[in-house]
Amino acid sequence: MSAPPDERPPVTVLQAPVRLDYTVTAGHHLSTYLRALADRKIVGGRCPECHKVYLPARGACPTCGVPADAPVEVADQGTVTTFCVIRIPFDAAPFPPPYVAVAILLDGADMPIFHLVRGIEPDAARMGMRVRAVWVPDDQLGPTLASIRWFEATGEPDAPFEAIASHL
Ligand SMILES: [Zn+2]
Structure with a gap:
């Protein structure tokens, strides 16, 4: 025996909080x-x-x-290759938006790392911007990228696009 047809509108949105704990070796x-x-x-x-x-x-x-x-x-300083301004709040956001996530080509490296830049207005974020790491205090250092709180602008002139063009 089949169920009678449901005349209600289809479900289009479903809230489903998900949490995933995992261990990385x-x-x-x-x-x-x-x-x-x-x-x-x-x-x-x-x-x-x-x-x-x-x-x-x-x-x-x-x-x-x-x-x-x-x-x-x-080096613990480098050049922003790309960036993204986060303007939408979500539960795991490290700061209230807006804030700036960046790919940084550290001086001496050929692959960018991903981190945050603080201390600038989101609209001031740009490719080529020079930034340096802001480390946590000694007693909070650990084997984690969280040992770097975020990056901040160095105030140096921006790097030319050619300096990052092959590292995007
Ligand atoms: Zn090789």
């Missing part, structure tokens, strides 16, 4: 990167063939297929 290269952060250092790995510096180091350079794990310390 960092492995050798990611562990090196994370442990360095606890010492206020940012350490990547260089490919011996193409000389690109990856953050974190990789078991294999995707271009050359060889380990890209010769340790290289990069």
